[in-house]
Amino acid sequence: MTNFLKGIVVGLGAIAPGLSGSVLLVIFGLYQKTIAAISTIFKNFVKNLKFLIPLGCGILLGVILFSKLVDFLLDNYEMQTRFAFFGFILGSIPLFYNEVKKKGFKPKYYALVAAAFALGILLFYFNSDLFPEVTNPNFLHSILLGIVVAASYVVPGIDSAAILSALGMYDIWVSSLADLNFAVLIPAAIGLFIGVLAVSFIITKLIEKCYTITFSIIFGFFLSIIPRVLNDSCAIGLNAKTIASFVIMAVSFVLSLLFGKLEKANDKSEESEAVTE
Numbered sequence: 001m002t003n004f005l006k007g008i009v010v011g012l013g014a015i016a017p018g019l020s021g022s023v024l025l026v027i028f029g030l031y032q033k034t035i036a037a038i039s040t041i042f043k044n045f046v047k048n049l050k051f052l053i054p055l056g057c058g059i060l061l062g063v064i065l066f067s068k069l070v071d072f073l074l075d076n077y078e079m080q081t082r083f084a085f086f087g088f089i090l091g092s093i094p095l096f097y098n099e100v101k102k103k104g105f106k107p108k109y110y111a112l113v114a115a116a117f118a119l120g121i122l123l124f125y126f127n128s129d130l131f132p133e134v135t136n137p138n139f140l141h142s143i144l145l146g147i148v149v150a151a152s153y154v155v156p157g158i159d160s161a162a163i164l165s166a167l168g169m170y171d172i173w174v175s176s177l178a179d180l181n182f183a184v185l186i187p188a189a190i191g192l193f194i195g196v197l198a199v200s201f202i203i204t205k206l207i208e209k210c211y212t213i214t215f216s217i218i219f220g221f222f223l224s225i226i227p228r229v230l231n232d233s234c235a236i237g238l239n240a241k242t243i244a245s246f247v248i249m250a251v252s253f254v255l256s257l258l259f260g261k262l263e264k265a266n267d268k269s270e271e272s273e274a275v276t277e
Contacts, residue, residue, distance in 0.1 A: 003051065004058040006030060011062020013152070015070050015174055016085050021059070022156040023092050023222070028259070030055065035154060035207075038200040067177035078233040080245045086229045087249035091256025096156065096222060100215040109216040116220025123166065123224075133168040142184045145169055146191025154199040156218055165228075 006028045013021030025031040034055065037048040073081040100109075134141055148163050164170040176184040206214040236242050 001054070003030065004054040007055040007058020007060075008062035008065070010055075011059045011064075012066045012070075015063060015067050015177065021152055022154060023089075023096065025156070031156060035200045035204050038154075038196060039204040041197075063177060064180075067174060071174055071178045079235075079241060080248050082230055082234055083245040083249040084252045086226075087252025088256045089226055089229060090249075091253040091259075093223075094257070096219060099156070100212065100219045102215075103211045105212055105216075109212060112213060112216040113220040113223070116217040117224045118220075120221045120224025134172050137169070137172055137184055139187050141169070142187035143191035143194075145173055145184070146188035146193070147195035149173070149188070150192045150195025151199050154196060154203055156215075156222065 010021050010024045010028065010030075013024045022031065025034055033051065037044075037051050041048045041052070070081070137145065144167075145164070148167065148169070152163065164173050172184065173188075175181070176188070203214070234245070
């Protein structure tokens with residue numbers, strides 16, 4: 001039940017601009033367990049399913065529930081909503097940075113972070129003319145849609161909303177979820193399944209062989225998508241809307257930090273119980 005409830009919140013990361021589902025998995029202490037279960041699903045099939053099914057059902061329910069909410073908030077309170085997401089992301093930076101440093105971090109790795117950050121800026125901010133907006137997706141478009149969303153869950157810091165926006169597919173993704181357009185969602189689910197298996201296997205191998213390098217690159221990409229959360233609707237002025245937006249951002253920032261501290265305390269408790277047993 002705990003994993004199911006956490007999965008509902010993680011589902012928000014699939015559709016919220018700038019908020020990555022995989023980062024939420026890290027914050028909730030589920031990331032390493034999830035990719036390990038996926039990459040070895042056929043080796044310990046029953047055990048892995050007992051972990052993945054409640055988490056996956058929660059994520060699916062979260063995506064369906066939050067798609068309508070986010071759609072409504074972006075239509076009616078876009079500035080306040082984007083500042084809320086911005087606060088959540090800023091609050092997750094310290095936890096993510098600690099994850100990068102977990103197995104040793106040397107100054108030379110900052111070069112990898114910077115390179116990944118520069119590449120992310122190039123990909124997410126200067127390619128608007130490369131991919132036109134998709135308004136009537138075909139079967140292959142929908143498969144790609146699922147693969148991209150899968151990658152955003154498996155790779156921490158990769159925001160599906162940012163990538164889908166860059167590929168011209170974000171609007172069709174949100175509207176398909178909100179309207180339950182199964183002509184798009186069914187092939188997207190196929191792509192999601194393929195993408196999760198393939199990307200999780202690759203990431204698991206990379207983490208096993210070069211943990212710090214892999215997470216340094218991922219961290220750089222994560223930092224590069226943060227400015228994208230705020231757009232032209234977030235113009236700052238001396239008005240109540242701006243004040244409300246900054247208050248919401250501060251609350252979101254604090255909540256994100258608290259989530260991180262709670263999960264750290266939970267991890268330490270679980271480690272102590274394991275040692276005792």
